[in-house]
Amino acid sequence: MPGLDKEAKREIRNRKKWFQRSDVSRHIAKIGDADYRFVRYLKPLGDMPIALLAIREDGYLPDYEVAKEVVYRVSYYNNIMRFAARDKLGMKEIVKRPIKLMERLEKSIKRYFGSDIHQSHELYKELSLILHLSEVMQQNQVTFNDMFKEICSIAKEQDRDLILTENRFNRVYDIFLDWHTLLFQEQKMQLLVHPYWPVAMRYVKDDKKAKELYKMLKIFYTEKRKNTLENFLEGVVDKQYGDISSLSYSPEHLKRFRALKEREGTEGFKLEVAPKILNP
Structure with missing residues (x-):
C-alpha cells in the first residue's frame, strides 16, 4: 500500500474480512484540499468488489458523501x-x-x-x-x-x-x-x-x-x-x-x-x- 501511513494501512486491514483481498488504487482523488485513496475488497478469485472504502492517506475516513465522490471519480476514470x-x-x-x-x-x-x-x-x-x-x-x-x-x-x-x-x-x-x-x-x-x-x-x-x-x-x-x-x-x-x-x-x-x-x-x-x- 504505497504512500499510506500506518494508520491508514491498519484501518484498511481492520475492515477486511479474512477471505477478502484488498486493492488500493494508484490514483488519488483530490476532494477540496484533501487527497483520498479508493480501496476495493475482493473475493479470493475475480475482480468484482464486495465492498469499497475511501480513505485519506493518514487513515482518516471521510463521510459517506465524500466517499461516494472518491469512489465514483476513481472507478469511472479507470473504466474509461x-x-x-x-x-x-x-x-x-x-x-x-x-x-x-x-x-x-x-x-x-x-x-x-x-x-x-x-x-x-x-x-x-x-x-x-x-x-x-x-x-x-x-x-x-x-x-x-x-x-x-x-x-x-x-x-x-x-x-x-x-x-x-x-x-x-x-x-x-x-x-x-x-x-x-x-x-x-x-x-x-x-x-x-x-x-x-x-x-x-x-x-x-x-x-x-x-x-x-x-x-x-x-x-x-x-x-x-x-x-x-x-x-x-x-x-x-x-x-x-x-x-x-x-x-x-x-x-x-x-x-x-x-x-x-x-x-x-x-x-x-x-x-x-x-x-x-x-x-x-
Missing part, C-alpha cells in the same frame, strides 16, 4: 481508460478503422453519378444519404483521433502525478460521453442507409463502367454489418436508464442520447456501486 485501451469495441478500434473506404466510396459515387446529383434523379434520396453518411464519418474520424490523442495525453499526466482532480476527471468524462454520442450518430445513420445499398447496387450492376462502384457498395451491404449496428444500438444504453429506440441522429436527439448516457453512469453508480461503500 480501460475502454480507451481496448482493441475490441474500444477507442483503439475506432481510431484504427479503415475510414479511407468511405473516402473511396464517395469519390466513386461522384465519378459515376457526377458531383452534383440533381433532385430529379431517381436515386437522389438514396445517394444523398449515402454521401451524407460518408461525410459525417470522415469528419467524425478526425474528431475521434483528436479525442483519443487527448485521452492518451491525460493518461500520461495522470500516471505521472496520480492526482485525479475534478477538472481532469470531468474532461475525461466529457470525452467519453461525446465519443459515444458520435458513435450513436454514425450507427443510427448507417442503419437507416442499410436498405439503400442494394438499391444503388441494382442500378449500377450491369454497367461495366461501374465495376469499382459496385464492389464498393457490396462491401457495406452485409448481414454481419447490420447485426453489428443493431447490437451496438441495443446495448449502448441500458434500457432501465432510458429508451433510445425512438431517437434519430438529429442534433436535438443527440443531446437527448448524451443525457441518457450520462444518466446511465450516474444512476448505475447509485444502484450498483454506492451501496458497497463502507464509509459511515
Whole structure:
C-alpha cells in the first residue's frame, strides 16, 4: 500500500474480512484540499468488489458523501481508460478503422453519378444519404483521433502525478460521453442507409463502367454489418436508464442520447456501486 501511513494501512486491514483481498488504487482523488485513496475488497478469485472504502492517506475516513465522490471519480476514470485501451469495441478500434473506404466510396459515387446529383434523379434520396453518411464519418474520424490523442495525453499526466482532480476527471468524462454520442450518430445513420445499398447496387450492376462502384457498395451491404449496428444500438444504453429506440441522429436527439448516457453512469453508480461503500 504505497504512500499510506500506518494508520491508514491498519484501518484498511481492520475492515477486511479474512477471505477478502484488498486493492488500493494508484490514483488519488483530490476532494477540496484533501487527497483520498479508493480501496476495493475482493473475493479470493475475480475482480468484482464486495465492498469499497475511501480513505485519506493518514487513515482518516471521510463521510459517506465524500466517499461516494472518491469512489465514483476513481472507478469511472479507470473504466474509461480501460475502454480507451481496448482493441475490441474500444477507442483503439475506432481510431484504427479503415475510414479511407468511405473516402473511396464517395469519390466513386461522384465519378459515376457526377458531383452534383440533381433532385430529379431517381436515386437522389438514396445517394444523398449515402454521401451524407460518408461525410459525417470522415469528419467524425478526425474528431475521434483528436479525442483519443487527448485521452492518451491525460493518461500520461495522470500516471505521472496520480492526482485525479475534478477538472481532469470531468474532461475525461466529457470525452467519453461525446465519443459515444458520435458513435450513436454514425450507427443510427448507417442503419437507416442499410436498405439503400442494394438499391444503388441494382442500378449500377450491369454497367461495366461501374465495376469499382459496385464492389464498393457490396462491401457495406452485409448481414454481419447490420447485426453489428443493431447490437451496438441495443446495448449502448441500458434500457432501465432510458429508451433510445425512438431517437434519430438529429442534433436535438443527440443531446437527448448524451443525457441518457450520462444518466446511465450516474444512476448505475447509485444502484450498483454506492451501496458497497463502507464509509459511515
